[in-house]
Amino acid sequence: MTVRVAVLAQDLIWQDRLARAVEAAGATPSRAKTGPELDRALECADRAIVDLTARNYDPMSAIRRATTRGARVLAVGPHDDIEVRKRALAAGAEKVLAYRKLFEDGPATLTAWLGA
Numbered sequence: 001m002t003v004r005v006a007v008l009a010q011d012l013i014w015q016d017r018l019a020r021a022v023e024a025a026g027a028t029p030s031r032a033k034t035g036p037e038l039d040r041a042l043e044c045a046d047r048a049i050v051d052l053t054a055r056n057y058d059p060m061s062a063i064r065r066a067t068t069r070g071a072r073v074l075a076v077g078p079h080d081d082i083e084v085r086k087r088a089l090a091a092g093a094e095k096v097l098a099y100r101k102l103f104e105d106g107p108a109t110l111t112a113w114l115g116a
Helices: 012-024 035-042 059-068 082-091 099-115
Strands: 004-008 028-032 047-051 072-077 095-098
Touching: 004 012, 004 035, 012 028, 012 047, 012 099, 028 035, 035 047, 035 059, 047 059, 059 072, 059 082, 072 082, 072 099, 082 095, 095 099
Parallel strands: 004 028, 004 047, 047 072, 072 095
Antiparallel strands: none
16 A cells, blocks of 8 residues: 655745655645645545645644644744744644755655655
8 A cells, every 4th residue: 555645835946856855755735835735635635744834734734633633743944943842743744844954864764754
């Protein structure tokens, strides 16, 4: 059974990197760049990755919507914004990883998260 991951990121380059890392980890990504697109992606996804720095959507609301639908959520954002990291965890994200971690070691990190 293939794991489906909704990837919510406003920046298309970052969204593409995340989607390719999801594929390299053996899962199928569903891309979204707005809240309504995330809702559609979550219809068939049991995991979600949410970029915390977008302006097209409210990242904390996106995390709450995903967890309310039963999805496990991984959030990504800048390593130095401690307040946003805390808010993402409080909203329901399992983990908050720095962009650098996923840029340098995305497939291995996502493979571990998908297998957890």
